[in-house]
Amino acid sequence: MSDLLAMSVAEAATRIQAVELSREEYFDAxxxxxxxxxxxxxxWRAGDRAVESDGSLEGIPIAVKxxxxxxxxxxxxxxxILEGHRPLYTATAVRRLTEAGAEVLGKTNMDEFAMGSSNExxxxxxxxxxxxxxxxxxxxxxxxxxxxxxxxxxxxxxTDTGGSIRQxxxxxxxxxxxxxxxAISRYGxxxxxxxxxxxxxxxxxxTDAALxxxxxxxxxxxxxxxxxxxxxxxxxxxxxLTGLRFGVPNDLTNHIFDAGVxxxxxxxxxxxxxxxxxxxxxxxxxxxxxxxxxxxxxxAEASSNLARYDGVRYGMRGEADGDVVEMYESTRAAGFGDExxxxxxxxxxxxxxxxxxxxxxxxxxxxxxxxxDFSVAFSEVDFVVTPTSPSVAFKLGxxxxxxxxxxxxxxxxxxxxxxxxxxxxxxxxxxEPGSGGPQLPVGFQIAAPAFGEQKLLDAAYALEQAIGFDxxxxxxxxx
Amino acid sequence: xxxxxxxxxxxxxxxxxxELDDVAPTSHVIExxxxxxxxxxxxxxxxxxxxxxAPDPAEGAFRVPSPRAEG
Numbered sequence: 001m002s003d004l005l006a007m008s009v010a011e012a013a014t015r016i017q018a019v020e021l022s023r024e025e026y027f028d029a030x031x032x033x034x035x036x037x038x039x040x041x042x043x044w045r046a047g048d049r050a051v052e053s054d055g056s057l058e059g060i061p062i063a064v065k066x067x068x069x070x071x072x073x074x075x076x077x078x079x080x081i082l083e084g085h086r087p088l089y090t091a092t093a094v095r096r097l098t099e100a101g102a103e104v105l106g107k108t109n110m111d112e113f114a115m116g117s118s119n120e121x122x123x124x125x126x127x128x129x130x131x132x133x134x135x136x137x138x139x140x141x142x143x144x145x146x147x148x149x150x151x152x153x154x155x156x157x158x159t160d161t162g163g164s165i166r167q168x169x170x171x172x173x174x175x176x177x178x179x180x181x182x183a184i185s186r187y188g189x190x191x192x193x194x195x196x197x198x199x200x201x202x203x204x205x206x207t208d209a210a211l212x213x214x215x216x217x218x219x220x221x222x223x224x225x226x227x228x229x230x231x232x233x234x235x236x237x238x239x240x241l242t243g244l245r246f247g248v249p250n251d252l253t254n255h256i257f258d259a260g261v262x263x264x265x266x267x268x269x270x271x272x273x274x275x276x277x278x279x280x281x282x283x284x285x286x287x288x289x290x291x292x293x294x295x296x297x298x299x300a301e302a303s304s305n306l307a308r309y310d311g312v313r314y315g316m317r318g319e320a321d322g323d324v325v326e327m328y329e330s331t332r333a334a335g336f337g338d339e340x341x342x343x344x345x346x347x348x349x350x351x352x353x354x355x356x357x358x359x360x361x362x363x364x365x366x367x368x369x370x371x372x373d374f375s376v377a378f379s380e381v382d383f384v385v386t387p388t389s390p391s392v393a394f395k396l397g398x399x400x401x402x403x404x405x406x407x408x409x410x411x412x413x414x415x416x417x418x419x420x421x422x423x424x425x426x427x428x429x430x431x432e433p434g435s436g437g438p439q440l441p442v443g444f445q446i447a448a449p450a451f452g453e454q455k456l457l458d459a460a461y462a463l464e465q466a467i468g469f470d471x472x473x474x475x476x477x478x479x
Numbered sequence: 480x481x482x483x484x485x486x487x488x489x490x491x492x493x494x495x496x497x498e499l500d501d502v503a504p505t506s507h508v509i510e511x512x513x514x515x516x517x518x519x520x521x522x523x524x525x526x527x528x529x530x531x532x533a534p535d536p537a538e539g540a541f542r543v544p545s546p547r548a549e550g
Contacts, residue, residue: 182509224514292491312541317534323547362494364504404490420508
């Protein structure tokens with residue numbers, strides 16, 4: 001990888017602002033790198049530069065998950081039903097990045113409507129993990145994660161509803177942050193589950209993640225659920241973890257599946273102690289029910305949000321030879337993939353009369369208990385830590401036969417989404433998969449109280465520096 | 480797919496075993512109430528732009544097949 005491409009976003013932005021590096025040269029280098037995409041990470045790539053603004057991200061190309069509306073540029077949400085769709089407006093998160101001087105380098109592949117943990121649910125083909133092309137990059141922000149890990153973009157943004165930034169970041173050996181619910185506007189971010197969806201950065205290090213978060217966060221009049229982060233975000237700066245308490249929820253971590261993941265999790269806890277942090281056991285008694293609650297709440301909200309794809313105003317229209325209802329049915333049958341259909345049906349069922357209290361009503365109560373569990377935990381510790389994913393990257397096709405086995409990938413990430421609190425995944429190291437073979441990345445997740453992003457980033461930074469993860473995928477993304 | 484859905488519901492049914500009688504449901508994690516904006520009209524998008532995206536624009540509107548006749 002050339003020096004230009006190896007530079008962090010923070011360093012490149014500083015050099016461009018100081019006129020030591022030209023934005024043309026930097027963009028051209030990344031555009032060329034992106035053109036060598038053999039991972040199916042991109043669904044669309046930019047031709048020329050389009051941005052002249054100055055700012056904290058001046059000249060920085062960013063890969064944008066195809067769930068974000070980008071004016072006049074195709075936005076598919078990884079689905080056939082929006083094939084060729086070009087929105088009339090740009091998502092606020094993307095607009096804030098370009099106003100800070102960043103360029104959209106391309107739109108990345110993803111699980112359809114953000115539903116998935118492996119990027120195998122895309123209507124445009126799976127994304128390959130740059131560490132091992134027979135394995136998945138994780139999902140649903142698989143394209144964004146693979147692009148950053150595979151040297152096809154200096155940084156990316158994705159969305160996280162139950163783990164869709166953190167889990168692919170872990171499986172691809174990069175940093176992924178899900179901010180507090182309400183930190184970043186959801187305007188223009190195609191809706192999956194509105195009480196859970198959040199935008200966040202996928203980057204090669206914690207400092208770059210902070211830079212992107214700082215530019216994107218803020219209250220937006222177009223999203224009444226946005227509040228921003230009071231005080232903004234600064235570059236993380238912490239040398240050790242003295243005085244900080246890290247809580248390990250045994251209710252969750254007793255469920256770790258891969259030996260390699262368990263081993264690195266424990267090594268990272270030792271690293272925390274060596275940096276002066278205290279590691280304690282805490283209880284999150286309801287967190288293990290997070291998956292069950294999430295797979296009622298998220299599909300329920302999705303069944304409502306996806307009702308708009310009916311072939312009337314935009315996107316694909318199916319056979320229209322019969323009456324209008326037949327048109328809705330043929331459009332949605334042809335336009336949606338299997339996982340989307342599964343979740344719409346589950347969600348509709350969970351909300352239907354006679355079942356609402358048993359499913360959606362109960363799931364919402366589980367959500368309350370999980371949020372309370374975290375509140376209690378945060379009165380005892382500063383952060384809650386877990387592995388990000390129960391396993392390293394699995395093989396393509398390995399988990400597609402049983403939907404619930406796929407859902408379990410979100411086991412450690414879903415509780416934070418339900419509670420609305422921020423969480424980051426940083427690379428902890430490499431481990432051999434359970435079935436043997438070349439080593440693959442493992443992520444370490446740190447969660448903080450709502451709006452505690454600055455402290456979270458500071459701690460993650462200190463830990464990242466101490467871990468010193470600098471491995472790169474052996475096979476370059478360009479062959 | 481019916482089998483897959485039944486399988487998923489079986490897992491999800493575990494929340495039926497929890498003691499949740501006195502718990503208030505959470506539909507939204509952050510405390511926000513009645514986020515309003517001033518009641519001032521703003522311009523919207525030009526009609527032609529919106530219709531350009533439509534599968535079957537006609538006479539300044541979105542054309543669709545008729546509903547089935549009742550009866």
